[in-house]
Amino acid sequence: MMGEEIITEEQCERILARYLLDENAVSEIQDSKIKENTNITSFSSRLIDNQCEGLIGEQFFLTIKYHYKLESKLASFFVKILSKSNEIMYRIAKEIRAFENESFFYGKYIPYLQEEGFPCTYVPKSYFFESEIIVLEDLVGSSYKSLGKNVSLDINHCYKCLETIARFHADSMLFELKKSKDLAWEYKLSEAFPEVFEHHIEEEQNVLVAKYYEYGIRGLKKLIELLPEDTIEVEQFVKLFEETIHKIPEIQAEGNKKYKTVLTHNDLWCSNILYKYANDKNVESCKLIDFQTITLKPPIVDVLGFIYLNTRKTFRDIHTVDLISQYYTYLTKNIEAAGYNVQEVISFGEFQKSFEFLRLTCKIHCIIDRSFTLIPDDLYVENSRSEATFSNFIFEGRPDMMAKLFRRNDVYKEIMTEELFELKTLLFVEKTCFP
Structure with a gap:
């Protein structure tokens, strides 16, 4: 072209x-x-x-x-x-x-x-x-590269990206603080740009987005029913899952009121992160791309989204607490370098509480997205040839397609199984985000 x-x-x-x-x-x-x-x-x-x-x-x-x-x-x-x-x-x-x-x-x-x-x-x-x-x-011309879809990041890639996310979040906080000081009144991004952060779209205009999540949820229910019966209480799992789904808007709204919000990326999967490497192959830097879903949320939403979308469960079981703490260390460095006390901007106690309160809702959003991004590219291309086939692929036909992939695609089955068992643990044992 x-x-x-x-x-x-x-x-x-x-x-x-x-x-x-x-x-x-x-x-x-x-x-x-x-x-x-x-x-x-x-x-x-x-x-x-x-x-x-x-x-x-x-x-x-x-x-x-x-x-x-x-x-x-x-x-x-x-x-x-x-x-x-x-x-x-x-x-x-x-x-x-x-x-x-x-x-x-x-x-x-x-x-x-x-x-x-x-x-x-x-x-x-x-x-x-x-x-x-x-x-x-053109970041590719500057030696940055994507690691491709559905990679599982190691600890060094995670550290470098969390350092980058912390700078992105810190700038949001520091910008509001600086403008507040200059103007002598509390400056908030939500009030400065209501057309971006407080726009209200009529419910009927959100039909396709709602359908995307509806059929993703239906697909996950099918996958839950395909899990080994002797390892999981299917009916109770589905019941708790449905109850939580209905509470998500309320939990998110309460989270935004209870905890400090920053400008969040809101879609930090591997394809939206580019890395640059030093001569010794170590990660030198990374950049974030695709800011199409920006919004104002507690910073833990981006942190957990990044962890859930780009690592495997065995890795998370070992490293999640360390990664959460490391992010806060990076955030502290940025806040205090600008002359502020991080405990007065966002305390570690508040940050921990936001993690406990929003962990389950973040996990649910990520598992819905990952169940779709894990779909092989050839299936996406095959179903994109007409509007009718693509509509069935992304909406009505998606639950059956997910179940079919689960039965026939070993990679899809392995990753989605561990994702569902992690969700089960949060629902059955911790239940930390229920008000």
Whole structure:
């Protein structure tokens, strides 16, 4: 596909101007001089091979060839567009305001933080953003890479990502504190940007998102019934599961009132985390991508989401307490480096209580998502050929498909079995999130 089919030359000029301003560290006042010395010779785009990792929209690499100060140069970018080729995913993206959220994040939130002196190195640089197209730094060209779908991270990858998540969360807290001090009144992101954080969508407009979760829950019930009968009380398991599902909105709302909230990513599975490695193969840094589901929640939601979505149960049994503590250590370092007492911003006691209160709801959200992301890519591609087949794949046909995979796919069965037994433990033994 040629670049001009997904992006215009005028847009490329704006992207390149922003890129050159950033690369040359010059001010906006010098923008006109850059444009005078720049001439685009060609631009083209290439569809990224594995589109299953980014379920909403299509992803491309954009290459712009240009002359700058009489020298021939090339710049590469990452492009996401909200395509209508999959009508259902397009409608889901519109329901959750996916591209609007990400445009806000890159177009307003990050620039505001940078104006206040926050480096924000945990995200890619942004060059262009509208409601249905976003152009970002090409992190692949900067040696960052995704580990692919459904990896099980080791302890070093977990530490580095939790360090990054802690910086992301700390900036949210520190930004509110700094603005409150400057303005002499309590500044809250929820009040500063109500169109992002407090928008209320009519219930009937949320039909597809509700259906996605409804059929995911039905599929999990089928999997519970396929577990060995001598190891689990199926009827009681399903009963407790259903009771908890109904309480989730109430628990989440109470959690937001009881505990400090920050800007959360809300979708920290492996495909939304890119890693860079040192020469000795050790993890050097990581960046977070895909901020389409940002919201305000207690930070433990991102921490647990990351742990549940990217590790195996045997690993979690050993390391969860350590990972939770390590995250808080990283958070403390960031808060106190800015001159604040972390205990006054978010105490460790409050953080522990939020873990106990929200652990089960986080686990349920993650197991629903993981039951879908574990589906092999070839099945996703096969069922994406028409709107009718995709609708059946993601909604009505999903429970039977999950049961079929559980019987025939050893990897799916192994991971979902351990996920369900972990859920069973939380439901039967701890029950910590019940008010």
